[in-house]
Every structure is written in structure tokens, then in C-alpha cells.
Amino acid sequence: MLVQWKKDADEALAEAKAAKKPLLIDFSAAPA
Amino acid sequence: MPLEAHIKEHPAYFHRFDALWTPTVLILDSNGEERYRNEGYLPKDEFRAQLELGLAREAFMNKNWSEAERRYGEVLDRYPNTKAAPEALYWKGVSHYKATNDHTVLGELAEQFKQKYSDSIWALKTLAWDH
Numbered sequence: 508m509l510v511q512w513k514k515d516a517d518e519a520l521a522e523a524k525a526a527k528k529p530l531l532i533d534f535s536a537a538p539a
Numbered sequence: 540m541p542l543e544a545h546i547k548e549h550p551a552y553f554h555r556f557d558a559l560w561t562p563t564v565l566i567l568d569s570n571g572e573e574r575y576r577n578e579g580y581l582p583k584d585e586f587r588a589q590l591e592l593g594l595a596r597e598a599f600m601n602k603n604w605s606e607a608e609r610r611y612g613e614v615l616d617r618y619p620n621t622k623a624a625p626e627a628l629y630w631k632g633v634s635h636y637k638a639t640n641d642h643t644v645l646g647e648l649a650e651q652f653k654q655k656y657s658d659s660i661w662a663l664k665t666l667a668w669d670h
Contacts, residue, residue, distance in 0.1 A: 533563075
């Protein structure tokens, strides 16, 4: 399953709140 | 819901969420409260088990005891040989206790730790309930 990663934190937080779902944040420094 | 924060694209997010090392994974609840943090690489199964522990923790911290118990049970079922398993067993029992106020659950949990994961720190935490 392909993960649809969000890029905007405020947008993701707002969507998580609206959906009443947790938000996972992946902090990475790995080369793309 | 997944958010990607790459240090080159969003360095400000590292400061905002106190991420000082990579990889770091956070699980926030729907109100934006941090409920779980994992720093550093892990083998695939250990990592998956940790993520599921994080989701269980999110349910626990929001006092959703039945959902927390179910999620901790899933960690135990799916990853019984990982480092996450004894933690899942401990919190599964505690979630059940929180839901029922049945203190006999805690003694049973201490008994379970004698049979499995007896060398874990989680087993030590049940010794007070061992009568």
C-alpha cells in the first residue's frame, strides 16, 4: 500500500483533528 | 495520518517538535499532543511493533481502555518475539484493569510474567502485584 505522505504540518494537524485520528510524523535526513 | 518532515525541506519542524535526531517518529493524538516517540533505526519487525505500541499508547492516554487493550493485544499476537511484546503485555493488563477496576487482573498479570518475558523490566513492575 502506497503511503500518501503529507508535507504541511498545520494542514496535517487540522486533518487529524477533524478526522479524530492520530498523526504520525517521520523526521528524516535520508537522501531522497 | 502520516506527515513527512525531511530536514532539508522542513527544518523548522525539527525545532517545533523537538526532533534532535534522525530518524525520529512521533505519534500525536488528534489534539496534537505527543503520545509516542521513537528515535533511531530498528529492524523492520521491531519498528512495526513499536509503531503499533505507539498507537496503543495513544488510545491509552486518551482513556480509550478497550481500544488500548485491543491494540496492545495485537502487538502481542503479531510480534510476540520482539522487545515490544513484554511492554504490550504489561499495558494490555493495565488497560483491562482500568476498564474494569478488577484488581485480580493485576495479580494474573504478575503470574503471566512468571511464564513469559520474566527477564524484562516489565516483569519487575508486576512484582508488587504478585501475592
